[in-house]
Amino acid sequence: xxxxxxxxxxxxxxxxxPLLVHRVLxxxxxxxLDGGFTFVDGRPLLGASKTIRGVVLSVLATAxxxxxxxxxxxxxxxxxxxxxxxxxxxxxxxxxxxxAPSRQAIGLDQIPESLLPLLGCRYVLALDFGxxxxxxxxxxVGELALSRLFYRLKLRERPY
Numbered sequence: 001x002x003x004x005x006x007x008x009x010x011x012x013x014x015x016x017x018p019l020l021v022h023r024v025l026x027x028x029x030x031x032x033l034d035g036g037f038t039f040v041d042g043r044p045l046l047g048a049s050k051t052i053r054g055v056v057l058s059v060l061a062t063a064x065x066x067x068x069x070x071x072x073x074x075x076x077x078x079x080x081x082x083x084x085x086x087x088x089x090x091x092x093x094x095x096x097x098x099x100a101p102s103r104q105a106i107g108l109d110q111i112p113e114s115l116l117p118l119l120g121c122r123y124v125l126a127l128d129f130g131x132x133x134x135x136x137x138x139x140x141v142g143e144l145a146l147s148r149l150f151y152r153l154k155l156r157e158r159p160y
Contacts, residue, residue: 003125004118004135006069010062010076011117011139014083017061018054019156029053033088039095046091047101055084075124079117086112102158107140114139 022030031052034045059080066076090112094105118132127135150156 001131004127004131006071007079007118007121007125007127008114008135008139008142009069010066010071010079011083011114012142013065014058014062014080014117015087015113015143016150017058018051019150021054021057023154025053041096043095043098044101045095046088047095049101050088050091055088058084075121078120082117082120083113086114086116089116104158106144110140110143111136 030048032046032048033050033052033055034047036048037045039045059077062080062083063073063077066073066079090105090108091101093108094101094103097105099105114136115132118127118135121127122132147156151158
């Protein structure tokens with residue numbers, strides 16, 4: 001259970017880093033990851049809120065924080081990368097559904113960005129599928145609960 005909680009801490013850091021960086025730097029150096037390209041449906045590939053800066057700093061932050069949790073830098077980088085991959089997948093799907101950037105989509109916003117990293121580190125942390133499901137559920141509920149706090153702290157632009 002301790003390893004699952006450590007992984008969830010890294011996942012939370014990976015997902016929170018872009019919000020914190022945006023709060024500190026605003027749009028400075030916030031180059032869109034999709035380069036402003038649109039998909040065949042005419043909608044943005046990912047949207048302007050998904051930036052190179054956010055992805056890179058998220059991976060670096062989780063890699064740097066992992067040793068503080070007695071985990072390897074490599075595992076931290078893996079968790080950060082997979083959390084960002086999950087976030088990008090959900091953004092891609094949300095654009096296809098016609099949802100605006102930063103619009104809430106319960107489940108779609110939380111499951112990929114927690115499930116992918118938990119699956120990716122399941123062997124290293126010896127997580128079974130029950131623990132992965134539990135961790136995904138904890139992240140979903142925790143993210144929804146903390147979202148209002150992040151809004152009050154002005155880390156989020158919307159209370160969800």
